[in-house]
Amino acid sequence: MKKREVIASVKDEKLVKKRRNEMIKGAISLFKQKGFHQTTTREIAKASGFSIGTLYEYIRKKEDVLYLVCDRIYDEVRERTEQDLGAHHGTIEGLRRAIAHYFRVVDELDDEVLVMYQEVKALSKESLPYVLNKELDMAAIFEHILRACVESGALQLSESEIRLFAHNIVVLGQMWAFRRWVLRKMYTLDEYIELQTEFLLKGIMEKQRV
């Protein structure tokens, strides 16, 4: 699925990219604090370093900002997660590292992940599918890893299980962001990774009926 096109009045594509980066950065910091609905377009413009008129040269509606923000956050999380995933491919060790790596990315971008999580529903019916599709892309990363393990014989999983477990990994990672208000009181990041990785791997690996 291609990206949704957000139409700008300004022609210069370089400039559009630059201004939108400023905009996204400004908007994220506001959305973190107050959420999308509590943030005004003027505030977004100000935080982006330009006037309200200029803001609207680069978007059409306020919701476009939210779309761009969600889009960016997903890209960021995905890109970072995909970094350095090559080694140990198709091994349990590789899976273990991927999980840990992903959890650390969520920790670094926890504000962003939270924003994304809580504001997605504010997207219009038009934008939503594009963003949900990115959720699927995240799950797909772990599906690939799991599938590689199956192919190498390191794991024995049905296709159904692969897909479900991939979602489980993604969600238990995000959980560190959206339940941080309680989890951080109980665990350090390292403890959380340690415990959840054990939990996940056992849940994924064992074959015998419980």
Add this chain to the structure above:
Amino acid sequence: MKKREVIASVKDEKLVKKRRNEMIKGAISLFKQKGFHQTTTREIAKASGFSIGTLYEYIRKKEDVLYLVCDRIYDEVRERTEQDLGAHHGTIEGLRRAIAHYFRVVDELDDEVLVMYQEVKALSKESLPYVLNKELDMAAIFEHILRACVESGALQLSESEIRLFAHNIVVLGQMWAFRRWVLRKMYTLDEYIELQTEFLLKGIMEKQRV
């Protein structure tokens, strides 16, 4: 933690309870469709069957409605989950049944769970703790069950693990609601319960290091 007091002008407590029930019912159905911010107080009043003036006899601010709604949904989910939990206490079978039971409750109340999930962040700093506390109550249900299993010797878990696994159960249940857009394409509820229960139990039970 006690409930947050939502102040009503009307004194008759019976009436307050009755009107608030109507209000919560009306509001939930609206929040499901359009979310809290897109729903106006007038719409809430109308859907509740009384006038805007009357609505404000039973709440102080719009956010009170959201608080009451979230509060109610948590109570509903918790109450239903706690039903018929007595049997098999302290056994793996009891845990298995509790999980399945809880997942079915989430399925029945999926709209409500979604509302709760997506609108919590709209609560004021004042209300939020009360609602988050209810999240903890949900986790506490499974902590009790897990702890009973540990005490009966059916499971061997540290206190840290008990608390984390309880959250995992709660979140993977909610996941059926907040990822339904993808999960329902892949699994029936029964399949989801079957797969996730296996996954959870294996993750929880096994003792040997992976």
Add this chain to the structure above:
Amino acid sequence: MKKREVIASVKDEKLVKKRRNEMIKGAISLFKQKGFHQTTTREIAKASGFSIGTLYEYIRKKEDVLYLVCDRIYDEVRERTEQDLGAHHGTIEGLRRAIAHYFRVVDELDDEVLVMYQEVKALSKESLPYVLNKELDMAAIFEHILRACVESGALQLSESEIRLFAHNIVVLGQMWAFRRWVLRKMYTLDEYIELQTEFLLKGIMEKQRV
């Protein structure tokens, strides 16, 4: 053709009528001075004696005000023109008096007629037909009078001529309003009526080829 319904949030029909009268009065005086587009909704509210919020309890969009204004002006002109039209029905004298009477109405309501004339095109495609239909109603008044004269034998006109002459009368009346910037320098109202009545009657009456 029925009137276009302008939807009000307020239920009390009496009140709606009263407030809309205030609104129309305020709006006309503003439209006279600055035209529809130069007039802001805030100004309309103020001139009507209520707040901007209240204004929008009685209309949905700014254009509704324009529709109500045009609608009212047509009604006013038509009603006043139709007054005392009974006598001399079917005679040239009756026609002469009707013309004079109508011209005097235009003179009294010249500002209103001007507003109507110049702002009609600002109406939406949705409202326009209802207002144009009122133009036809005006013409219909004179068609009836002319037709009565034909039936009584006082005039000999084809149906085509009746309809055209009716429009001519209406337009030459309105001309006193929309060309007042020049006509009033040249003629008093009485002179204008005298000259135009002669002109119209001769144009209408004579049968022989010129």
Add this chain to the structure above:
Amino acid sequence: MKKREVIASVKDEKLVKKRRNEMIKGAISLFKQKGFHQTTTREIAKASGFSIGTLYEYIRKKEDVLYLVCDRIYDEVRERTEQDLGAHHGTIEGLRRAIAHYFRVVDELDDEVLVMYQEVKALSKESLPYVLNKELDMAAIFEHILRACVESGALQLSESEIRLFAHNIVVLGQMWAFRRWVLRKMYTLDEYIELQTEFLLKGIMEKQRV
């Protein structure tokens, strides 16, 4: 009365004339569709084939465009009407032909006439007199013709009548444009010319009191 000077930043007069022609052409086609107020300066620039910056090299304010447009339309209507008016000067036949000719010009330029009619009131107090003066020039054309007929003895009219009848001719011509929504359903252009010419000539010619 001289033309109002519309100030351009660009000095090259040839270029100014050329660009303004493009501008007027573009603007008219937009004003036809949406009216002056609904048309943006950007749209005018685009329709004219240059940038918004360039537009403002040739005008000072948006209203200048409207002035130039109205000015041009009047010139066009007047020039075309004055063509081939020499023959039959001072005769009823000459008058008859002039009326028919003018009505055909209005028919050809009906969109333009409508624009002019409906947007004149959007002109500033400063520009208005210049444009109204052109209305007088139109009337003057027919005043001249009528006066020639009086001088040749073909008609017997007071100065007052001459001036009024000239306006009547102008307005009944414009009426074909501004009432076209109804008139075209009832008459072809030829029928309209035929009927109105008879009407006008009878109204103008007959001497006996009615």
Add this chain to the structure above:
DNA sequence: TATGAATGAGGTTTCATTCAT
């Protein structure tokens, strides 16, 4: 001379909340 990005005042409209009845 031509461009188009930038500006921000100001437009329309919404909606939570109040309060007289």
Add this chain to the structure above:
DNA sequence: GATGAATGAAACCTCATTCAT
């Protein structure tokens, strides 16, 4: 207790105009 008309702050968005390039 119930009503709903009134309020006005504040939201989103537009667009005429400027000015650096």
